Amino acid sequence: MSFTKQDIYKALETITAPGEGKSLVENENIKNVVAFGNEVIVDVVIGNPSLQAKKKVEVEIMKAIHEHVDQKIDVKVNVKVEVPTKENPNQIRGKEIPNIKNIIAIASGKGGVGKSTITSNTAISLAKMGFKVGVLDADVYGPSQHLMFDVEKERPLSVKVEGRSKMKPVENYGVKLLSLGFFTNPDQAVIWRGPMASKALNQLIFDADWGELDFLLIDLPPGTGDVHLSIVQAVPINGAVVVSTPQNIALADAKKGVAMFQQESINVPVLGIVENMAYFTPAELPDNKYYIFGQNGAKNLAEDIDTAFLGEIPLVQSIREAGDVGHPVALQKGTPLEKAFEDITKEMVSQLLKRNANLPPTEVVRITTMSGCSTK
Ligand SMILES: Nc1ncnc2c1ncn2[C@@H]1O[C@H](COP(=O)(O)OP(=O)(O)OP(=O)(O)O)[C@@H](O)[C@H]1O
Ligand SMILES: [Mg+2]
Numbered sequence: 001m002s003f004t005k006q007d008i009y010k011a012l013e014t015i016t017a018p019g020e021g022k023s024l025v026e027n028e029n030i031k032n033v034v035a036f037g038n039e040v041i042v043d044v045v046i047g048n049p050s051l052q053a054k055k056k057v058e059v060e061i062m063k064a065i066h067e068h069v070d071q072k073i074d075v076k077v078n079v080k081v082e083v084p085t086k087e088n089p090n091q092i093r094g095k096e097i098p099n100i101k102n103i104i105a106i107a108s109g110k111g112g113v114g115k116s117t118i119t120s121n122t123a124i125s126l127a128k129m130g131f132k133v134g135v136l137d138a139d140v141y142g143p144s145q146h147l148m149f150d151v152e153k154e155r156p157l158s159v160k161v162e163g164r165s166k167m168k169p170v171e172n173y174g175v176k177l178l179s180l181g182f183f184t185n186p187d188q189a190v191i192w193r194g195p196m197a198s199k200a201l202n203q204l205i206f207d208a209d210w211g212e213l214d215f216l217l218i219d220l221p222p223g224t225g226d227v228h229l230s231i232v233q234a235v236p237i238n239g240a241v242v243v244s245t246p247q248n249i250a251l252a253d254a255k256k257g258v259a260m261f262q263q264e265s266i267n268v269p270v271l272g273i274v275e276n277m278a279y280f281t282p283a284e285l286p287d288n289k290y291y292i293f294g295q296n297g298a299k300n301l302a303e304d305i306d307t308a309f310l311g312e313i314p315l316v317q318s319i320r321e322a323g324d325v326g327h328p329v330a331l332q333k334g335t336p337l338e339k340a341f342e343d344i345t346k347e348m349v350s351q352l353l354k355r356n357a358n359l360p361p362t363e364v365v366r367i368t369t370m371s372g373c374s375t376k
Contacts, residue, residue, distance in 0.1 A: 001038050003069050008033050008040055011068035015060045018048065024057075031080075040065060041076045047353045049081045049129055050346045081130070100134075100205075100213045102352060104271065105232070105240045107261070109253020111222030114276035115243050117323050118313070118344075119219040120148040120175075121330035122241075125338075125345035127174035128330070131214040134169060134176040136204055138231055139221040140197045143181030149173065150326025155182055159209050166209040173331060176213070178204045197227050198234035205235060224253075224260045232266055239271040239352050241310065246275060246297030254298065258305055271351040272308035273298050274344055277315040289314070308351050311344040313337075 009025055017027035024030050024044065032043040042061050046053055058077040065075050106119045119135060126133045137145035146152050149172045156167040156178060169176035180200065210216065220231060240261045244254035254273065261268040275298030279289040292315070302309035313319070316337065322329045329337040 001070055001072060003035065003073070005033050005035050007069045008035055008042070008065060011064040012042070012061065014064050014068060015057075018046070018053070024061075029057075038070075038072060039074045039076070041078065043078045043080070045080045045082050047082065049349055053350075054079045054081070099210055100216050102214065102238045102356075103216045103218065103236060104348070104352065105218045105220050105235075105237045105261075105268070106243060107220045107228075107240050107257050108222055108243045108250070109224055109255070109257040110244070110250040113222075113243050113245050113250050113254075114313070115222070116144045116148060116219050117319060117328070118241070118243050118274055118276060119217050120145060120323065120328045121341040122345050122348065123175045123215075123217050124173050124328055124330040125341045126215055126217075126349075128342075129345070132212050133174070134178070134210050134213045134216045136201070136216060136218045137177070137179035137181060138197070138201050138204075138218050140180060140227055140231075141221045143179045143184070145177055145219055146170075146179040146181040147326055148323050148328060149175065149177050151177060152181075152326070156208075161209050164207075166207055167204070168209045173328075176210060178208055180204075193227070195230060198230040201231055202234045224256045228260060229266070232261070232268060237268045239269050239355050241271050241274060241348060242307075243274045243276050244298045244301065245277045245293045246291070246295060247293040248297065250293075251297050251301050254301060255305065258307060269355045270307050271348055271355065272310035273302040274310045275299060275312040278312035280315040283317065308347070310347045310351070311340065313340055313344070 009030070012030055012033075013023045013025045015024045016022070017024050017029055029044050029046060030042065031045055032041075034041040044057055044061065046057055057079060061077050062075045065073055106115050106122075108115050116137075116139070123133050123135045135145055135149075137143045146154075149170075151170045151172050154170045156170055158165050159168045160166070167178065169178045170182070171177065183200070205216070218235065218237070221227065242254050242257045244250045258270050258273075260266065261270050275296075277293055278298075279291045279295070281289055299309050299312070319329050319337065322332070329335065330341040332338050
């Protein structure tokens with residue numbers, strides 16, 4: 001059998017990179033090709049972490065080589081997942097965050113629907129997939145991530161980076177964390193006004209030593225008021241995830257949440273909707289599902305407003321307990337809940353990749369007048 005590396009590259013040129021309209025070779029997905037005897041090893045990098053996407057590219061590569069070069073070649077494909085960096089989505093108005101590739105806000109309209117739970121578990125799932133992840137708890141009313149990550153007693157250290165003092169995020173479960181909770185006394189109600197909140201958050205993003213991050217997840221406070229606009233204004237968000245329960249009142253608020261991001265002046269793409277507390281399953285009757293807040297509400301809403309449905313999480317006592325003791329369920333290996341969060345996380349990343357491929361970088365929002373709140 002005789003063939004060259006060039007023959008292999010030619011065969012790979014026939015495969016189109018997902019969402020790019022270019023070939024895998026042209027799009028620089030192919031990192032290396034080794035050919036010896038009747039064996040070929042192809043190293044390929046893709047952006048989508050789902051098993052399906054990995055399998056698809058593997059099969060396409062094998063097929064192309066067998067069809068265009070030789071049926072008998074023994075093809076091995078090494079697939080690596082990396083978040084694409086080529087367009088640096090955070091390079092906005094001169095404010096660059098070179099180390100943070102993607103910022104995702106987790107929002108809801110109604111309070112208590114599970115934003116913080118979804119944020120912590122999704123962050124852990126991302127970390128387990130090998131991504132570098134940070135969480136910024138921006139809940140000005142009641143920060144909770146320091147509790148969920150069991151780092152309540154810790155405080156971010158001050159470190160010198162290139163001669164400047166920066167805050168070093170606290171780390172646990174492979175996730176870096178900064179929370180407004182580190183800076184407030186739990187016994188004192190802190191009234192954060194819009195501009196104050198946006199200033200604090202700005203510092204937590206730009207004056208912190210996050211290091212390299214593939215994802216920074218921002219846990220937003222509930223609601224869609226002034227303070228939210230200030231936060232969204234302060235931070236270059238690439239996409240938002242909206243959490244809702246299937247209950248009508250939560251759905252109405254989720255719709256407002258989506259509308260807030262879609263306002264012309266804000267224009268942050270909504271990556272999708274997560275249905276939390278989708279049904280109740282008692283531990284002793286794991287096959288029984290009780291739709292106590294209604295059925296498929298968030299799924300239907302996603303369809304109605306033409307937004308992706310990212311998946312559902314049931315109402316399970318262990319989710320609450322695990323959050324309360326600072327050891328989120330996504331850490332429980334081999335459980336259906338670990339898998340449920342993993343599936344949602346993969347869907348979120350898929351949607352983000354679509355967004356990064358199809359839309360220009362999100363502009364930092366500029367709103368000049370807002371009731372009771374100056375945002376300069
Ligand atoms: N799927 C679930 N099953 C059981 N308990 C849950 C689930 N999701 C969230 N909880 C619990 O419900 C409570 C509220 O959840 P969480 O704090 O995540 O909501 P939130 O939307 O962040 O609230 P807030 O609006 O106050 O920030 C917590 O005690 C949490 O442990
Ligand atoms: Mg919360």
